[in-house]
Ligand SMILES: *Cc1c(COP(=O)(O)O)cnc(C)c1O
């Protein structure tokens with residue numbers, strides 16, 4: 001049997017053709033994951049092949065996802081690929097950030113350099129490709145964030161109709177405006193997130209709309225490319241740690257799966273440890289890994305954080321994420337609003353910048369180093385998930401000293417950088433600048 005979808009539940013493991021339109025196992029309701037039948041004999045030549053493709057201008061080779069298409073061989077060929085030349089995101093050293101976190105060195109893998117400004121593009125290119133392959137005309141998601149921005153762009157560029165469902169009165173304007181710009185039909189529903197998800201599932205079946213929410217196993221496959229590209233950029237030197245923020249936990253699931261596959265194929269010789277950092281007001285996975293009872297997930301009913309991309313109380317991919325944390329010897333940390341805000345300003349002061357959720361990485365590193373979990377001389381790659389311009393209000397409020405936490409509590413502008421009002425007077429300005 002060739003590449004297929006397999007139920008993630010170890011007691012079920014039902015298998016489905018990759019052409020079936022499914023969002024969960026029909027037998028047990030479990031998560032689905034892609035299983036690729038790798039050409040093991042050929043794998044020894046892939047590193048060189050992938051490196052050579054960087055010289056090519058062919059669209060698939062120019063994409064930092066499809067360049068690694070041997071790891072994404074799920075689509076019966078690649079003629080339906082939808083690409084905006086995603087990936088190709090840099091590794092950027094941050095000296096001030098390393099010092100702040102207590103590390104000798106840190107390198108940021110900045111996914112904010114993607115076409116719509118977040119790592120969601122690495123997955124969405126695969127999700128949209130699957131929609132085209134299935135011959136579906138419409139795609140939908142429930143999100144006000146980076147997922148809708150990304151889905152709208154990939155749908156628009158490939159002639160799919162994007163539909164975004166948003167809970168009424170719960171709108172992140174920076175990201176929603178991208179979705180409007182890319183032409184997504186946007187429906188505000190008088191219901192909460194879970195109710196809308198149920199509604200959309202029914203409509204998807206009835207109207208033949210393809211759902212591109214975060215459980216979609218094709219999106220997870222695409223996000224594997226983030227760690228593959230990172231290792232290619234490091235000439236396959238495996239870091240000690242890969243640190244990333246955790247919301248729905250799809251990304252950590254993708255990283256872990258990709259790394260295990262690379263190890264299995266003999267392309268790397270060890271796994272890096274994965275460190276997931278959650279916002280303290282929205283940290284059920286932090287609690288879950290610490291509790292003995294793994295049969296019950298401690299859902300947070302009212303998640304709270306200004307880092308909206310990780311404001312998720314009921315992360316769908318937690319079973320996969322648990323496996324990856326356990327397999328890699330990983331850890332889960334949490335950071336509060338003040339810690340995230342200050343870490344974000346430090347990343348900004350490196351000339352790098354990121355959205356608030358991304359800065360949870362550095363806040364988490366600082367705590368892990370202080371606790372002795374992470375050594376100061378460790379080789380650490382932190383993944384910045386979103387672009388600095390996703391959330392300009394947050395930045396302006398922080399630097400002008402008026403940023404307030406989810407309960408209206410004032411946060412301290414530890415590294416504030418307020419604009420100064422000056423008179424229209426050269427002497428006065430010269431005196432000020434020294
Ligand atoms: C989606 C998102 C996250 C959370 O990723 P999960 O896969 O849901 O854990 C973090 N940061 C940004 C910027 C995101 O868009």
Ligand SMILES: [Zn+2]
Pocket residue numbers: 007008009012013014025026027028029030
């Ligand atoms: Zn199942």
